[in-house]
Amino acid sequence: MFDLLKSELTRRTILHKAGFGLIALSTFGAVGTIFKPTRTLAQAGPAPAKEPLPPEKKLGWAVVGLGKFATQQIIPSFAECKRSKLVALVSSDRTKAKRYAQQYGVNPKNIYNYQNYDSIRDNPEVDVIYVILPNGLHAEYSIRGAQAGKHIMCEKPMANTVEECQAMINAAKKSDRKLMIAYRSQYEPYNLTAIWIAQSGKLGKLKAIASDHGRNLDLKDPADRWRANKKLAGGGSLYDIGIYSLQAARYITGEEPQEISAMMYSTPGDPRFREVEENVNFVLRFPSGVLANCTSSYGYSDTKRIQVFGSDATLELDPATDYYQHRLTIKRKNGNEEQNIEEKNQFALEIDHLSESIMQNKQPKTPGEEGLQDVRLMQLIYEAARTGKTIKV
Numbered sequence: 300m301f302d303l304l305k306s307e308l309t310r311r312t313i314l315h316k317a318g319f320g321l322i323a324l325s326t327f328g329a330v331g332t333i334f335k336p337t338r339t340l341a342q343a344g345p346a347p348a349k350e351p352l353p354p355e356k357k358l359g360w361a362v363v364g365l366g367k368f369a370t371q372q373i374i375p376s377f378a379e380c381k382r383s384k385l386v387a388l389v390s391s392d393r394t395k396a397k398r399y400a401q402q403y404g405v406n407p408k409n410i411y412n413y414q415n416y417d418s419i420r421d422n423p424e425v426d427v428i429y430v431i432l433p434n435g436l437h438a439e440y441s442i443r444g445a446q447a448g449k450h451i452m453c454e455k456p457m458a459n460t461v462e463e464c465q466a467m468i469n470a471a472k473k474s475d476r477k478l479m480i481a482y483r484s485q486y487e488p489y490n491l492t493a494i495w496i497a498q499s500g501k502l503g504k505l506k507a508i509a510s511d512h513g514r515n516l517d518l519k520d521p522a523d524r525w526r527a528n529k530k531l532a533g534g535g536s537l538y539d540i541g542i543y544s545l546q547a548a549r550y551i552t553g554e555e556p557q558e559i560s561a562m563m564y565s566t567p568g569d570p571r572f573r574e575v576e577e578n579v580n581f582v583l584r585f586p587s588g589v590l591a592n593c594t595s596s597y598g599y600s601d602t603k604r605i606q607v608f609g610s611d612a613t614l615e616l617d618p619a620t621d622y623y624q625h626r627l628t629i630k631r632k633n634g635n636e637e638q639n640i641e642e643k644n645q646f647a648l649e650i651d652h653l654s655e656s657i658m659q660n661k662q663p664k665t666p667g668e669e670g671l672q673d674v675r676l677m678q679l680i681y682e683a684a685r686t687g688k689t690i691k692v
Contacts, residue, residue: 358426358654361387367522369431376646382654420447433531438463442470450477457670459533464671479653479663480670487645489625502609509606510544513596535575541595547605548591556583563684
């Protein structure tokens, strides 16, 4: 009942043939200056393993929900993982689940539905559950998964409300399980390099950030229909793609905002926006004085852009949060310099990061608290837009 796309699996249009390990300096085959990511509040890369891990060790993962994103991006990415393997599926459509199980070598006995989901506790092959459902269902299935004794990866946004986010965190802690939010851009090499450049002083003193994420919501696409439902989606463009703009401002600065102002607008009479918003513009002021001007939209053409303005140079990452392709340019008075970095499968990187965090019993770099912070800030953005007031965080 929760699977949102009933079409056949389409193959990925771009195949990444390079090896996909944990992000390290050696993987950044840049033309021009090579910048090494740093580990600040945004943590621009997983820490090196304290001890070598057995090369054959892989944790077993169950994917909950077989919608478009799960079947076209996440499930194929397990083939590029070094510490993780797909061993179970959870779906309301058993025929569909059996088809994917056969395609990806999942034992049919490891197919679950939403009614017998809790019995996954009895399956020792499953170490981690990846919840890929509409936002309004994240809390329920993450909490039930943790109660079943499994570690949890949950898609973003973490949940619809701050209270749900906290309940997820509490459930994981009570069960002594890891909880990680799937912020793929924080594991993606171009974004990690952008963080390093911005925070290393290569641009001079940071002055401002602009981040824009938008697309034209298409209700003819089954994968988009639930996004217009407030109960399932939690919000409109802000919750779905504005979270990338918010995340960019936070991880580029390595700071948390002190003040928020915002405006919101939806096209009158557009049936897509009966329950959720179309456009949100918001401004964040950070302790260092950096101002971030951010937008999200369900009405403008596909945009995934981050710009960082320093006293000496400007960084432009466009596309910034694409699945497969990125472009990073440093602009100075004496010319522009493009950073040609090896593209890597960000989905495999984040999946393996959680597996290694579990193996080494360390905190993943995007834990539940990171997801809660974004939901809290997005709620304040809505408040600022409704009231017309600047909100102190």
